[in-house]
Amino acid sequence: MNIRSWLALLLILMFAALSSASAQPGSPGAKSKTISSDSLHHIPGRALLPGHGIPKKLYADSTEFQRAFEEIFQIVKPKESIMERTTRQFVSTYTRLKSHGIDSIAAWKAVTGVIDTAHDRESLFETYRSIFSAEELHAYVKFLKTPAGKKMTDAQSRLATAPMELQGYVTRMVVSTLMPMAKAADPQMRPMPPPAITNKPPTTPPTTPPTTH
Numbered sequence: 001m002n003i004r005s006w007l008a009l010l011l012i013l014m015f016a017a018l019s020s021a022s023a024q025p026g027s028p029g030a031k032s033k034t035i036s037s038d039s040l041h042h043i044p045g046r047a048l049l050p051g052h053g054i055p056k057k058l059y060a061d062s063t064e065f066q067r068a069f070e071e072i073f074q075i076v077k078p079k080e081s082i083m084e085r086t087t088r089q090f091v092s093t094y095t096r097l098k099s100h101g102i103d104s105i106a107a108w109k110a111v112t113g114v115i116d117t118a119h120d121r122e123s124l125f126e127t128y129r130s131i132f133s134a135e136e137l138h139a140y141v142k143f144l145k146t147p148a149g150k151k152m153t154d155a156q157s158r159l160a161t162a163p164m165e166l167q168g169y170v171t172r173m174v175v176s177t178l179m180p181m182a183k184a185a186d187p188q189m190r191p192m193p194p195p196a197i198t199n200k201p202p203t204t205p206p207t208t209p210p211t212t213h
Contacts, residue, residue, distance in 0.1 A: 064134035069125055072141045075153055076124065078163055082117045085170045093174050101185040102178065111177050120166055127162070 059065065090111055094104065116122070128137060143149045152159070182189055 059129070061134035065129065065132075065137060068134055068137035068141060069128060072128070072137060072144070073121065073124065075141070075144050078120050078166065080163075082115060082120055082166070082170065083112075085167060086111065086115050086174065089167075089170045089174045093178055097178055097182045100182045100189055102181050107178055107181060110181065111174050114173055114177055115170070119169060120162075123162060123165065 090108065094102070094107055097107075098104065132140065144153055
């Protein structure tokens with residue numbers, strides 16, 4: 001075998017060794033391995049809430065993590081739902097825009113058509129998934145059921161930033177949906193002041209869209 005053949009064989013062996021090492025669990029190659037979207041539905045244990053898009057990352061403990069998350073979500077889920085936040089924000093925004101000729105029913109349908117009512121669940125899932133393993137989340141759930149854990153849960157509104165993020169989402173969706181409608185109805189409309197974001201719930205949340213009266 002000549003020198004060129006030896007060199008070619010050596011390169012092949014080195015490439016095979018590197019490929020094998022990158023596939024080992026915990027190695028950089030294993031973490032950065034890409035998987036086609038077509039094959040995602042055939043992979044067991046993917047980190048994904050049912051019916052909510054393509055998972056960002058795969059975890060070996062996803063099935064067990066899902067069980068733990070279902071349990072903790074009942075403890076930490078926001079008291080105000082996405083639709084309650086949407087109603088409050090809609091009333092605030094629409095009140096300033098109704099004089100421009102927007103039909104209230106059409107506006108309500110447009111806003112509710114773009115709001116994802118599961119956004120609170122998805123946001124919390126991704127936050128916990130990025131921090132905890134399934135084993136750690138089970139331990140955290142156990143802690144939350146203790147007196148100290150229950151106290152921390154009661155103070156969640158002062159400790160967590162998720163409510164502000166959720167309200168920011170609702171505000172963006174409502175304003176970005178209604179503004180084009182207002183401009184189309186009234187081309188001479190002046191820019192609306194930045195929307196005020198508040199976490200204070202309405203005294204009596206409306207169950208139906210507001211009227212133009």
